[in-house]
Each structure stands twice: as C-alpha cells, then as structure tokens.
Amino acid sequence: MSKNDRPALSRRQLLVAAGSGMLMAAGVAAAPRAAHAGPAEADEAVKKLIGGASIKEGRVNLKLPQIAENGNTVPFTVSVDSPMTESDYVKSVYIISEGNPFPHVATFNFTPASGKAEVSMRMRMAKTQYVRAVATMSDGSVYQAKQEVKVTIGGCGG
Amino acid sequence: MLTRRDFFQVAAAAAVLSGAAGGLASAAARQAISQTDLLAFKPVGQVTLLSFTDIHAQLRPLYFREPSVNLGVGEVRGLPPHLTGRELLAAFDLKAGSPEAYALSSEDFAALARSYGRVGGLDRMATLVKAIRAERPQNTLLIDSGDTWQGSYTSLKSAGADMVETMNLLGVDVMTGHWEFTYGEARVKELVEQLDFSFLCGNVRDTEWDEDVFEHTAFFDRGGIKVAVIGQAFPYTPVANPRHLIPKWSFGIREDDVQKRIDAARAAGAALVVLASHNGFDVDRKLASRVKGLDVILTGHTHDAIPAVIRAGDTLLVAAGSHGKFLARLDVEVRGGRVVDHAFRLIPVFTDAIAPDPAMAALIDRLRAPHEKELARVLGRTETLLYRRGNFNGTFDDLICQALLAERDAEIALSPGFRWGSSLLPGQDITVEDVYNLTAITYPAVYRNQMSGAALKEILEDVADNLFHPDPYYQQGGDMVRVGGLSYAIDIGKPIGARISDMRLMRTGEPIDAAKTYTVAGWASVNAHTEGPPVYDLVSRHIERNKIIAMPENRSIRVAGG
Amino acid sequence: MASPSIRIKVPEKAAKGEVFEIKTTIGHDMESGQRKDKEGKPIPRRIVNKFVCKYNGKEVFSSDWYPSISANPYLSFHVKATESGTIELAWHDDNGEVYTKTANITVG
Numbered sequence: 120m121s122k123n124d125r126p127a128l129s130r131r132q133l134l135v136a137a138g139s140g141m142l143m144a145a146g147v148a149a150a151p152r153a154a155h156a157g158p159a160e161a162d163e164a165v166k167k168l169i170g171g172a173s174i175k176e177g178r179v180n181l182k183l184p185q186i187a188e189n190g191n192t193v194p195f196t197v198s199v200d201s202p203m204t205e206s207d208y209v210k211s212v213y214i215i216s217e218g219n220p221f222p223h224v225a226t227f228n229f230t231p232a233s234g235k236a237e238v239s240m241r242m243r244m245a246k247t248q249y250v251r252a253v254a255t256m257s258d259g260s261v262y263q264a265k266q267e268v269k270v271t272i273g274g275c276g277g
Numbered sequence: 278m279l280t281r282r283d284f285f286q287v288a289a290a291a292a293v294l295s296g297a298a299g300g301l302a303s304a305a306a307r308q309a310i311s312q313t314d315l316l317a318f319k320p321v322g323q324v325t326l327l328s329f330t331d332i333h334a335q336l337r338p339l340y341f342r343e344p345s346v347n348l349g350v351g352e353v354r355g356l357p358p359h360l361t362g363r364e365l366l367a368a369f370d371l372k373a374g375s376p377e378a379y380a381l382s383s384e385d386f387a388a389l390a391r392s393y394g395r396v397g398g399l400d401r402m403a404t405l406v407k408a409i410r411a412e413r414p415q416n417t418l419l420i421d422s423g424d425t426w427q428g429s430y431t432s433l434k435s436a437g438a439d440m441v442e443t444m445n446l447l448g449v450d451v452m453t454g455h456w457e458f459t460y461g462e463a464r465v466k467e468l469v470e471q472l473d474f475s476f477l478c479g480n481v482r483d484t485e486w487d488e489d490v491f492e493h494t495a496f497f498d499r500g501g502i503k504v505a506v507i508g509q510a511f512p513y514t515p516v517a518n519p520r521h522l523i524p525k526w527s528f529g530i531r532e533d534d535v536q537k538r539i540d541a542a543r544a545a546g547a548a549l550v551v552l553a554s555h556n557g558f559d560v561d562r563k564l565a566s567r568v569k570g571l572d573v574i575l576t577g578h579t580h581d582a583i584p585a586v587i588r589a590g591d592t593l594l595v596a597a598g599s600h601g602k603f604l605a606r607l608d609v610e611v612r613g614g615r616v617v618d619h620a621f622r623l624i625p626v627f628t629d630a631i632a633p634d635p636a637m638a639a640l641i642d643r644l645r646a647p648h649e650k651e652l653a654r655v656l657g658r659t660e661t662l663l664y665r666r667g668n669f670n671g672t673f674d675d676l677i678c679q680a681l682l683a684e685r686d687a688e689i690a691l692s693p694g695f696r697w698g699s700s701l702l703p704g705q706d707i708t709v710e711d712v713y714n715l716t717a718i719t720y721p722a723v724y725r726n727q728m729s730g731a732a733l734k735e736i737l738e739d740v741a742d743n744l745f746h747p748d749p750y751y752q753q754g755g756d757m758v759r760v761g762g763l764s765y766a767i768d769i770g771k772p773i774g775a776r777i778s779d780m781r782l783m784r785t786g787e788p789i790d791a792a793k794t795y796t797v798a799g800w801a802s803v804n805a806h807t808e809g810p811p812v813y814d815l816v817s818r819h820i821e822r823n824k825i826i827a828m829p830e831n832r833s834i835r836v837a838g839g
Numbered sequence: 840m841a842s843p844s845i846r847i848k849v850p851e852k853a854a855k856g857e858v859f860e861i862k863t864t865i866g867h868d869m870e871s872g873q874r875k876d877k878e879g880k881p882i883p884r885r886i887v888n889k890f891v892c893k894y895n896g897k898e899v900f901s902s903d904w905y906p907s908i909s910a911n912p913y914l915s916f917h918v919k920a921t922e923s924g925t926i927e928l929a930w931h932d933d934n935g936e937v938y939t940k941t942a943n944i945t946v947g
Contacts, residue, residue, distance in 0.1 A: 184529045185750045188515040192909040194487065194527065203919075216907055220873055224907040227916070232899040234858030234919030239487060241909040243871070247773075269751055271516060272739045486848065486862055487915065 155245055156222040161215050164222035165253055165263075168213050172261045174253065179212070179264040181252040186269045193244045193268060197252040198237035203229070208257045209236035218248025246270050310376055310393070310630040316408050321620040322610025323500025324549055325417045327409060329402070330577030331599035331697065332421075333428030333456070334440050336641045338395035338628035339699040339714070341600045343582060344666035345383040348839040349559070350769055351747035358558050358581030358596060369584050380602065380625035381582055387662050387702050395628040397601035399443050400641060402626055403634035405604050406447060416500040418450045422577030422597070423511065423555040426468065427456035428697045430652055430713035431644055436460050437468050439644045445473045446640055451495050453477050455511030455555045455578060456697075459719045461522045477508020477553065479538050480531040490526055493538055502549060502611055505542035509535065509554040511578055513753045519720050521805040530560065530750055532567060539570045548611045551575065558583075558596055559749035565589035572616050573607065578754050580666070580696045586621045593619060599697065602626055652710040656820040659707055660827040664700040665715060668744065669757050669767070669836065672828040673698060673715050677812070678761025679828075680819035681798040685725045685809070688782060689733065690761030691799035694740065696754075707826065712817050716800075721811035723800045731791040734777060737765065742773040763789070763833070770838030783833060842938065843867050847928060849942040853920035861892065862915045865930050865938065871906035887912060889931035895924035920946045 156164075165174075182196040199209045208231045214224040229236045236254070244250075251265040349359030360368050362384050371377045379389035380396065410417050425444060426437035437460050444452070451474055458465055469476040469491075479493030497504045512530045515523060535552070542550050550572050554561050557578040565574055566589050574594045582598030586607065593616065597605035603623050610618040645652065665671035674692050681690035698715035701707060736758065743753040757767075766779040780789035789795070800812040820826060848862040865887065872884025884906060892900040900916050918926070923946045930938045 182533065185748075186513055186516055186753065188513075188520060188527060188529075192484070219907045220871075221905055221907060223905050225905060226903040228901045228903075230899050232894065232897070232919055232921070233917055235917045237917055238902070239913070239915040241913050243907050243909055267751075269742075269746075271743060271753075272736060485864065485913075487913070 155218050155220060156216065158217050158249070161217045161222045161251065164215055165213070165251070168223075168226075169253065169255060169261050172255075172259065174261045174263050176263065178262040179252050179254045181250065181264040181266050183250055183266050183268050185267075186271055187244055190244045190270050192241040194239060194241050195250065196237070196239040197227075197264075198235070199254045199262070201236055201256065203231055203233060203235055205231050206257070208233075210255045210257055212236065212238070212255075213253045214240075214242070215251040215253060216242070216244070216248060217250070218246045219243065220245070224250075244268060244270055310627050312404070312408075312631050315624050315627065315630060316405065318409075318606060318608070318622055319620060320413060320416075321608040321618055323416060323502050324504060324609050324611065325409065325413045326420060326551065326573060326575065326595075326605075326607045326609065327406060327417060328420045328422060328553075328575040328595060328605045328607070329597050329601065329603065330422035330555075330575070331424040331580050332399075332440075332601045333424055333599065333697040334426060334432035334717070335397055335429060335600045335699070335714070336399050336431065336439070336443060336645065338398035338401070339600060340390050340395055340702060341397070341602050342386045342662070342664040342666060342700040343381060343383050343598075344668070346667045346669060346836075347581075348668055348745075348769055348836075350745045350838075353559050353562070353749070357583050357585075357587060358579065371584070376625065376627065377584065380627070381584055386664075386700075390702055393627060393629075397626050398628050398633065399447065399601060400633035400638040401628055401631040402601055402604060403447055403637035404631050405624060405626065407634060409606065410448075418497055418499060418504065418506070419448060420506060420551070420553045420575050421449050421452035422553050422575050423453045424456045424577060424599075424697070425452060426454075427459060427717065427719075428714065429717055430710055431648055433713065433717040433719070434648060435644070436464055438471070441468050441471045442644065443637065443640060445471075446637055449474050450497065451475045451477050451506050451508060451553055453508035453510050453553050453555050453577075455514055456518070458510075458514050458523050458526070459518050461719070462525060465523075475508075477506065478510040479507050479534060480509055480512060480528055482527050484525050484527045487527075494542055496542075496545065496547065503546045504549045504551065505545070505547035506551045506553055507535070507538045507542065509552055509556055511555040511557075511754075512560070517753050517755060517803075519803045519805065522719070530556065530564070532564060535564065535571075536568045539568060543570055543614075548614050549573070549609065549616070554578075557749075557752065557754040558594070559752060560754075561594060562587070562589045563749045565592035565594060572611075573609070575605070582623065584623045586619065591615070593621075595621070597623065600699065652708065654709045655706045656709060656712065656817050657707050657824045657826055659701050659703065659705055660825060661703055661829075662700065663707075663826070663828065665698040666696060667756065669834045670759055670831045672831070673701070674759040675761070675828050675831050676820075676826060677715070677800075677816055678759055680816045681723060681800070682761050684815045684819055685723060685798035687725055687762070687796045687798035688784060689728075689763045689795050689797045690759075691736070691797060692759040692761070693801040694744070694756030694758050695801075696756060707820050709817060712813050712820070716813040716816060718801060718812075720801060720803070720807070721813060722802065722807045723798060723809040723812050723815050724802055724807050725796065725798045725809060727794040728797045729791065729794050730780070730789040733763070733789060733795065733797070734780060734791065737767075737777045737780070738773055741767060741769070741776045745769040745776065746773075760833070765833075766835040766837065768838040769836065779835070843930075845928075845930070845938060845940045847940055847942060849926055849944060851943075852945045852947070855920055855922075855946050857920045858917050859920055859944075860915055860917055861926065861928075862913070863890075863928060863940075864911060864913045866911050867930075867932075869904075869906070869908055869910045869912060873906065885933045887930045887932055890914060891929045891931075892916070892918065893927040893929075894918055895922065896927075920944065922946055
C-alpha cells in the first residue's frame with residue numbers, strides 16, 4: 120500500500136492519535152482534523168451538479184459495507200436499472216459523501232455502449248456518514264439512493 | 278415464534294429430563310440423565326442436520342454459565358435470545374432446577390453445576406454424532422458454524438492444528454469461520470488444506486480484485502434429495518479482530534451475494550438450502566427476513582443456546598450455544614422444494630451421562646499429553662463463581678481487569694467483551710488451562726498508555742453502538758468492553774454519543790474529565806505493533822500472587838433502557 | 840513518482856452483444872491536498888482526476904475522480920461487445936501526465 124494511504128484524518132486515526140488504548144498506535148502523525156462536509160454541503164454539491172431537477176428514489180442500487188473495515192479504502196458498487204439503449208440510458212452517476220472534507224467523490228459517465236450502468240470503486244471515509252449515489256438519465260430525470268456506513272474503532276467483538 | 282410442534286419437542290425433552298430435578302444427590306442426579314434419553318428423537322423427513330458452533334477449541338468437559346444479562350434493542354427486545362434466567366425458563370416451559378434449566382440458563386448455576394456436573398467434551402460429542410449417524414446413515418449432515426480453532430491453550434500452541442485433527446475425526450461435513458482468521462492468512466490456508474471437508478466463506482473477497490477467496494457452497498445427496506450448504510464467515514472479522522493479520526481479505530454481510538448463492542444452489546437442483554452462518558443471531562434473523570429461498574440458518578457467533586427452532590419468514594433458525602455444550606439436531610421433510618415438516622432438539626452434552634468415544638478420547642489425550650503438566654498447574658483457588666458471559670461484565674473479566682490494574686500500575690483497565698471462556702465454581706482451583714480458556718489469543722499484548730477522558734468516552738460509546746445499534750446489520754456481536762477502575766451509567770436505548778454518562782474514576786470517585794489523561798491498561802488491541810506482556814502470563818502471575826480469589830458482585834455499571 | 844504500475848483484467852473474447860466487465864488498478868498515492876508533512880507544511884494535492892475508456896477509438900465510459908478516492912485506485916465497469924478491436928484505457932494525473940494501457944478483444 121502507498122505511504123499516503125490514508126484519508127485526511129479518519130475518526131479511527133483520530134482516536135489513535137488521541138492515544139486510544141483499544142488501538143494504541145505509535146508514530147501516527149497528528150494532523151489537525153479537517154473540516155467535514157455535512158448533509159447541507161452534500162445537498163449544495165448535488166444542486167450544482169444537477170441544477171433544479173427533482174430527485175426521485177428508486178432505480179439506483181448503492182452497495183457499501185454497513186461497517187467500514189478500513190476507512191482508507193471503503194468499497195462501493197453502484198448500479199442503475201436501465202435498458203442502456205440509444206433512446207434510454209444512464210448518463211451519469213455522482214457519488215456524494217456527507218462526511219468527507221469535499222462532498223463530491225466521483226462521477227461516472229456512461230453511454231449506450233457501456234451495456235450496463237454498474238461500477239465499483241473504493242473511497243476514503245473520514246467518519247460515520249451517509250453516502251449518496253445520484254443518477255441522471257438520458258431523459259433528464261434524476262434518481263438517488265443512499266446508505267449509512269459506520270466507521271468504528273472496533274476491536275471488542277467476539 | 279414457537280410453533281406448536283416446537284413447543285411439544287421442548288416440553289417432551291424437558292419432561293424426560295426433569296425426573297432428575299430437585300434435591301437429589303449429585304451422583305443420583307447424574308444417573309437420572311441417560312445417554313438414551315439425550316438421544317431420544319422421533320425422526321422426520323429426509324435430512325438430519327446436526328450442528329454445533331463456537332466450540333472455541335474446548336476438547337475437554339467444562340462448566341459454562343449462560344448469561345444473566347443479554348439485552349435486545351428495538352424490534353428484538355424481549356425476544357429470544359434476549360431472554361435470560363427465569364424469563365427464559367418461562368418462555369420455554371422449563372422447570373427450575375431441571376437439567377435443561379441448568380444447561381440453558383444462569384439460574385442457581387453453581388448449585389446445579391454440582392448436581393449435574395460438567396458439560397461438553399469432544400469425546401462425548403463424538404458419541405452422540407456416531408449414534409445419530411448410525412441411526413440415519415444416509416440422511417445426516419454435520420455442520421460447524423465456526424469459532425472452532427481458537428480459545429484454548431492447546432489450540433494456541435498448535436496454531437489450530439489440534440482442532441483440525443479432532444474435527445476431521447469427528448467427521449464434520451462443512452464449516453465456516455471467524456476466530457480461525459486470527460491465525461493469519463498463511464496459517465488459515467495451511468489449515469484449510471489439512472481439512473477433510475470444505476471451509477466455506479461466501480462473503481470473503483480479496484481486497485485487490487474483489488473476487489472470492491474461498492469456496493462458498495457445498496452440495497450433498499442426503500435422503501434422496503440434493504442439499505446445498507452455503508458458508509457465511511463473521512462479516513466484521515477485520516473490524517472486531519486485527520485486520521493486519523488478514524490484510525488481503527475483505528468480509529461483510531453481502532446480503533445480495535447470499536441471495537445469489539441461494540439462487541445458484543436452487544438452479545443447480547438443491548431441494549434444501551442451508552446457511553452455515555457466523556453472522557450472529559439478530560443479523561441472521563434480519564437476513565432470513567430479507568432473502569428468499571433459504572430453508573435453514575445454523576447460526577453462530579453470539580453463543581445463544583435456544584431450545585427451539587425460531588422462525589423468521591420461511592426460514593428456520595437454529596442457535597446451538599457454544600463450547601461444545603450442545604449438539605443441535607434438526608430433521609426436515611422436504612416436498613416440492615420446501616420444508617413441510619420438521620423436528621428439533623437442542624441436545625445438552627451432559628458429560629457424565631454420555632460414554633466417551635474411545636477414538637476421540639485417545640486423540641484428545643495424545644494432543645494434550647505434551648502440555649498436560651502445564652495445563653494442570655494450579656495458580657490459585659477461587660472462592661466465588663467465575664464466569665464471563667453478560668452484556669456488561671463477568672466475574673472472570675473483573676478478575677482480569679483487577680490483574681491489569683495491579684500488574685501494570687494503571688488507573689483504568691479495559692478488557693474486550695469476548696463471549697468465549699469457561700466458568701469456574703466456588704472452591705475450584707484455577708489452573709493455567711483455565712486462564713488460557715479466557716485469554717488464548719494470537720494478539721495478547723497488554724499495553725499501558727495515556728488516554729484522555731474524551732477518548733475513553735468515545736471508546737465506550739463506540740463499543741456500545743456495536744452492541745446496541747437498533748439495526749442488527751450494524752452490530753458486531755460480542756459484549757460491552759469490560760472496565761476496571763471506572764464506573765459509568767448506560768442507557769442502551771439512546772443513540773451513539775448519548776448512551777454513556779456519569780463516568781467516574783473509582784479510586785477517587787471523581788467524574789472523568791474529558792480533557793485530562795488517565796493511565797490505561799488493556800489487551801487485545803487490534804493495532805499492529807502493540808507492546809506489553811502477554812495477558813495470559815500477566816493474569817497467571819496475578820493469581821499466583823494472590824492465591825485466593827474472591828470477586829464481589831460488580832456494581833460499577835448502571836443500566837437503563839433495557 | 841515513477842511511472843505508476845497499472846494492472847487490468849479484460850476478457851480476451853466475448854460474444855457479440857455480451858456485456859463484459861473490465862477491472863483496473865493503478866498504483867498512485869492520490870495525495871488529497873488535505874494532509875500536512877512533519878514540519879506542518881501542507882502537502883500539495885496530486886491525484887488521478889480522470890479515467891477514460893475508448894473502444895476502437897470511441898469513448899464508451901469515463902469517470903472524474905476527487906480526493907476522496909482511495910490511493911491505488913481500483914475501478915470496475917462494463918462495456919458491451921460489438922466488434923473485435925482494441926480497448927484503450929487512460930488515467931489523467933493532476934500534473935498533466937496521461938498513463939495508458941491497451942488490450943485486444945476478439946468478438947465473435
């Protein structure tokens with residue numbers, strides 16, 4: 120893994136930096152906690168991306184772990200129900216974080232030649248938060264899904 | 278919740294055994310329970326599913342006290358397995374003082390333990406399995422839902438090899454895992470190679486290409502039908518245990534994948550689909566309500582011993598306890614691709630009532646022989662009952678916390694909320710084996726460091742949320758982190774950040790100051806490079822120093838919202 | 840940073856009309872711009888900010904990435920097989936460099 124393989128500063132690391140015994144790490148550079156976005160900043164980011172279109176629930180399937188194993192690399196998969204034809208396809212999917220320093224995580228741009236609108240990637244997660252996936256369709260309609268991911272110090276199960 | 282049929286199975290089992298209840302002398306009480314009674318069962322249908330879970334490497338008989346506090350939140354409040362003591366006895370119509378009451382509840386535990394004796398022992402388990410297989414040779418499957426390779430001195434010293442040998446001899450058909458993974462990736466792969474059966478984990482993928490690491494489904498022909506068993510490892514292994522031991526493997530509940538596996542099994546002709554799961558009971562109850570086509574879940578992880586099958590939607594859930602204390606038998610009749618009838622019994626493995634299987638007894642003796650002297654070494658004696666299970670504390674954990682405070686000169690001790698570990702009766706010697714039964718882990722270092730009051734609060738809140746989050750999918754299982762030198766109040770019905778209050782340093786009675794730092798000792802850190810003496814050595818030394826142990830009732834935690 | 844290691848999984852063959860999966864990883868720190876070094880100076884942002892997939896020269900999928908994307912970015916996406924030819928993948932670094940990798944696919 121890369122030497123810089125960490126988010127701005129995760130809650131997990133904050134606890135480590137604070138000397139948490141459950142994790143007790145040495146040598147973690149104590150960085151100031153970055154300001155995090157919240158739901159309002161996420162709303163603002165979505166508005167910038169899609170304008171005034173109304174957002175419907177459904178069609179978008181967003182999959183994330185309920186509890187993150189590693190805040191540095193949280194896998195997500197998003198898929199959108201669509202025939203993906205020239206006349207009816209998914210144009211873009213935006214991934215939006217409600218808890219990271221910048222809400223906008225990634226944009227995925229599809230074409231009918233994509234065959235299906237399904238992607239997987241991995242994101243940093245600074246703290247427990249909701250992640251949203253917002254999909255714009257070729258007819259201008261917008262759909263979204265969201266899921267909560269818990270970032271925990273762990274260590275006591277079993 | 279309980280079907281009429283389930284009820285009668287429970288009632289009949291209790292009636293058979295309750296003849297031994299009351300004030301009989303212990304020898305007579307033990308004689309009143311017979312191997313024949315324990316095996317009594319009217320077979321049903323094509324398939325007999327035998328299962329156990331969470332044996333935690335216990336080869337020999339032991340005492341194991343079930344919890345007196347096991348609270349449920351939200352929709353599962355007051356439902357099994359969140360019933361303990363008299364409520365549990367009432368819910369399942371079990372007579373106080375009966376052998377079943379002794380096996381299933383904490384009521385009057387020490388006294389009943391003297392009457393009915395130890396439980397478990399893999400040689401006894403082997404006898405029961407062989408007898409049932411002899412009765413149903415073409416119908417029986419034996420399934421282990423995990424946490425088998427860890428939890429004892431011999432398993433730690435052999436890095437799981439003793440359990441692989443005994444499980445091969447027992448003739449297990451499939452297993453899944455959790456604590457198995459704490460031996461690290463390389464060792465897990467070695468041990469899986471040594472198994473005579475499949476290690477199934479449908480929810481483990483590599484962190485590089487996001488592809489399956491293990492087999493996920495095994496098929497069997499039993500009683501003329503095709504049976505599919507899917508394995509589900511503990512979804513939060515890299516969160517609850519050190520991720521650095523298995524950095525290339527990613528877990529998770531992966532509900533969609535479970536559905537895909539079920540659909541694939543059905544498409545391949547399976548008439549009966551079984552999940553061998555280490556999700557924990559509440560997670561499996563939710564999973565069962567959300568997936569389609571799953572007939573049976575043999576659930577592990579949360580160590581619940583439930584004397585009846587629990588239904589969730591069309592799925593039957595079996596919770597077979599822990600530590601080799603029970604063997605679960607579920608017979609099912611399948612017609613038209615669904616279960617139309619079933620019979621169930623959670624068979625308590627009463628050690629003294631069952632003849633040991635000679636082959637298994639010989640293997641266990643051989644595996645223990647090199648360690649026998651050290652295992653039997655007496656460190657001290659306890660005057661009070663020592664046990665671990667309970668949401669907030671157990672007396673053996675209180676002893677561990679006492680040892681951490683004393684031996685590492687700390688103000689506060691933190692000890693993990695593990696659910697495995699045997700119990701000791703008042704007056705029993707405490708041996709090296711007993712200490713390892715509660716501490717045998719591959720990351721045993723006891724750290725000592727400075728921690729702020731704010732960080733302590735955050736730890737308690739975090740662990741409480743892992744136990745009491747109203748959505749089971751966000752729970753990790755395990756119990757609350759145990760504390761020494763610290764008292765607090767908890768309202769389990771509140772959200773994260775608002776459950777814990779009134780934290781006080783017991784030495785002074787002063788409230789914990791968020792800005793102040795405290796000297797904290799603890800063990801089982803999930804972080805790599807944790808330094809300090811191994812916890813089993815530290816606790817052994819403490820007991821040797823004190824010789825006589827007496828743990829008073831712990832009154833330092835006040836619980837609301839239950 | 841040396842030229843990053845890129846690994847990809849593209850099927851060698853696909854049936855006409857089949858939707859196939861492409862998996863990729865690229866070794867990259869994805870320096871977020873949020874961190875400070877030991878002296879407390881901000882470490883400047885340097886990430887891969889764009890990914891493009893072309894199929895026989897035509898763009899079929901693209902993606903824009905921001906600092907929340909993990910180091911050593913992994914990506915899986917799909918393409919519909921239409922004709923034999925070349926899949927060209929390109930990663931655009933903040934510093935202007937473009938890293939590419941190609942694969943051939945036979946459709947029949």
